[in-house]
Amino acid sequence: MSFYETLQNSAVGHLISESNHLVGAAFQVVHIVGIVLLLTAVLLVALRLLGLGLREQSLQEVEKLARPFLWLGLAATVISGSLFFISTAVIYATKEALQIKIVLLVLAVLLQFGLVRRLVAHPASKAVARGAALASLTLWLGVGLAGRAIGFT
Amino acid sequence: MSSIIEIAQAIQDSSIGVAIAESTVVFPVIETVHLLGLALSVGLLLIVDLRLLGLVLPKVPVATVHHQLRRWIFTGFTFTFVSGALLFWAEAGQVIVNYAFIAHGIFILLGIANAAFFEIRLVPGAADWKESLPGAARFAGAASLSAWFLVLVSGRLIPYLA
Numbered sequence: 082m083s084f085y086e087t088l089q090n091s092a093v094g095h096l097i098s099e100s101n102h103l104v105g106a107a108f109q110v111v112h113i114v115g116i117v118l119l120l121t122a123v124l125l126v127a128l129r130l131l132g133l134g135l136r137e138q139s140l141q142e143v144e145k146l147a148r149p150f151l152w153l154g155l156a157a158t159v160i161s162g163s164l165f166f167i168s169t170a171v172i173y174a175t176k177e178a179l180q181i182k183i184v185l186l187v188l189a190v191l192l193q194f195g196l197v198r199r200l201v202a203h204p205a206s207k208a209v210a211r212g213a214a215l216a217s218l219t220l221w222l223g224v225g226l227a228g229r230a231i232g233f234t
Numbered sequence: 235m236s237s238i239i240e241i242a243q244a245i246q247d248s249s250i251g252v253a254i255a256e257s258t259v260v261f262p263v264i265e266t267v268h269l270l271g272l273a274l275s276v277g278l279l280l281i282v283d284l285r286l287l288g289l290v291l292p293k294v295p296v297a298t299v300h301h302q303l304r305r306w307i308f309t310g311f312t313f314t315f316v317s318g319a320l321l322f323w324a325e326a327g328q329v330i331v332n333y334a335f336i337a338h339g340i341f342i343l344l345g346i347a348n349a350a351f352f353e354i355r356l357v358p359g360a361a362d363w364k365e366s367l368p369g370a371a372r373f374a375g376a377a378s379l380s381a382w383f384l385v386l387v388s389g390r391l392i393p394y395l396a
Contacts, residue, residue, distance in 0.1 A: 106394035113269075113390045114383075120273030121280055128306065134278075135302050138294065146281070146290055225269055229262040 085170040097168035105165070112161040119154025122147035123189075123221055126197055130214035132207070140210075144201045151193065178234045182227035189220035243327035254324035261324065268317040274310025276382045278303045286367060286375025296367065297360040334391040341388055345381035348374060 088094055097104065128134030129143040138146075166173050173179055196213050204210075245251055254260055284290040285299045322329065329335040352374040363371065 102394065106391055109394070110387050110390050113386060116269065117273055117277050117280070117386065120270070121277030124274060124277060124306075125281070134306060135299070137298055137302060138291075142291075222266075222270065225266045226263070229266045229269065233258045233262050 083171075085174040088167055089170040091167065093164075094167045094170065097164055105168075108161045108164050111157050112165075115154045115157025115161065117154070118150045119158060120221065122151035122154060123193065123217060125150075126193075127214040127217050130197075130200065130210040130217075140204070141201055144197065155190070173231075176231055176234060178227050178230040182224055182231065185220055185223040185227060189217065189224055192217050192220060239327070239330055242330035245323055246325060246327035248323070251323045251326065254320060261321075264317050264320050267313055268321060271310045271313030271315075271317060272386070275307050275314055276310075276386060278307050278310065279378060279382060282307070283375040283379040286371050287379075288367070288372075295361075296363055296371070297357075300357065300360065328396065329392060332392055332396055334388050334395040337388040338385060338392065341381055341384040345378065345385055348377045348381055352378070 089098075097108075125134060125143055125147040126140075129136065129138070129140055135143050135146075192213070197217070200210055200213060246255070254264065281290060282296075282300050282303055285294070285296055291299055352371075356368075356371055356374060360371075
């Protein structure tokens with residue numbers, strides 16, 4: 082039995098797949114609320130790096146404002162996303178769109194935590210800040226597109 | 235009522251409606267635009283609402299937060315409404331009788347009514363607000379937060395309450 086079959090046949094996997102379809106719907110609601118919280122944090126910081134949005138506040142202030150939304154959003158999306166995955170692991174594991182989504186997500190999160198934190202601590206040139214913001218927005222757009230494509234591939 | 239359903243079915247059966255519904259590229263791309271427009275609109279509006287409730291940026295005046303985010307929130311809503319209209323075009327006949335979609339529409343109207351009240355009646359005086367905000371402003375923040383949260387939840391439930 083493959084790893085994904087084991088996962089799908091686990092107690093948690095069975096619990097989810099055999100529950101009412103509204104339980105799955107509730108996970109989807111948690112997932113989208115998490116997405117909005119997560120992207121709120123991303124947008125606040127990216128706009129500020131571009132000199133837009135809350136430009137009268139410092140980058141430090143905006144990053145501090147965004148942080149709880151980023152953590153809460155990541156926790157909600159990753160937990161609800163993992164629960165969908167466990168219940169249907171065998172099918173999901175073959176979906177290329179999901180694999181692309183995970184890769185882009187990891188890159189986007191690394192950029193968010195690594196580069197943005199560094200820019201807050203050591204202000205860089207405008208060009209670097211803009212580059213970081215555009216890279217971040219592009220990666221998150223990719224995560225969104227790949228995520229929506231999962232059901233269509 | 236049956237005539238509304240017939241009109242919705244005719245919209246869905248139109249050539250553009252069918253073209254959107256049948257495309258495995260166009261449909262998810264429109265959904266992504268709907269999602270990202272939502273993050274820009276509802277996401278940044280959340281910051282304004284939480285400021286009205288005194289939960290974020292307590293030292294920054296409401297007018298300063300609102301003024302800086304307003305154009306982005308409106309841009310986001312434009313993307314969300316246009317993409318939402320296109321999604322409706324492709325599925326009008328099915329969603330018009332869907333309880334989640336009906337709730338989605340009602341909550342959107344409540345959210346817009348509250349936003350109009352806030353923009354027209356409260357924003358003009360916002361520059362004079364001191365540390366403690368008027369009750370109406372705090373109420374508008376709480377109402378906005380509730381309405382758009384319910385818009386989000388009901389929208390996501392559309393495929394599940396078919």
